[in-house]
Amino acid sequence: MNKPLEGEPLVILHVEDDEAQAELVKRSLAQNRVRNRVLNVYDGEEALDYFFHRGKYSDKLKSPKPHLILLDIRLPKIDGLEVLKQLKTNDSTKKIPIVILTSSAQEEDLAKAYEYHVNSYVVKPFDYENLLSLMHDLGFYWLSWNNLPWVIRAENDRNYEQSVKITKGT
Template sequence: MNGEPIVILLAEDENGHAELVRRSLEGAKVANTLIRVADGQEALDYLYRKNGFSDPAKSPWPGIIMLDLRMPRVDGLTVLKSIKADPGLMRIPVVILTTSEAEKDIAEAYDCHANSYLVKPMDFAKFTELMQTLDFYWLAWNKNPL
């Protein structure tokens, strides 16, 4: 709780959505640093410190990952699988943040050990509220691994 603001890694291909998340977290109660990557491949590159993400100062270790499912190149599910299969990454909480409400997606996400599954609300107020709740819950209430 004290110390550095927690880093949130957001993998989101939609610029609009990324901006929404950014704005929603601006007024959040718990200090955070939002870092956005545009797709699954970039997310993996970030986590493995490859392709321009090699500087730990510029690319700090994320305390939580927000993952969109449908993304170009590598999709969210593949990223999730990679994270949860890697002992060095598997403890990072992964929150799926997607527009999909498909049963299949939800089931698959949990099968791959997603820590949470959130559907993007189609409403400005709700979106903001969700983001702030999410921030508060995961960064304030939730006991995260070190």
């Protein structure tokens, strides 16, 4: 019941302004036992646009609700902690697990993140080996063991199927 459906990758949205870092995380996650598809947005404003269907994300089908959000703190335009706060206070997004993935272990950031109901806070290691092992644990935990209410899962799956159909249809 908590296992991903056969052949259907789970969607992870990664909010990170450093493209090289984003690529590394995507590559580490690709080696996970749980099939997944990582989508990237590059600043806080884009992240909020994605969820609240504004600007270039006005088409809901092109921005499926992810099963997991990985969120950096230091982001251009809108800070990651502000993004977290907004997502966790909105009924349509508050149940999506959010993991802060950052290089900052500052006490103040940690306290704020928990204050805003982060699900988990993880500090990125500097070397690739450790990042790989961290992303393995993280991906496996959140995509496999953690359970989401069906309402989210069903909506995600439906959106994903539709977005695939649209991509194939063009």
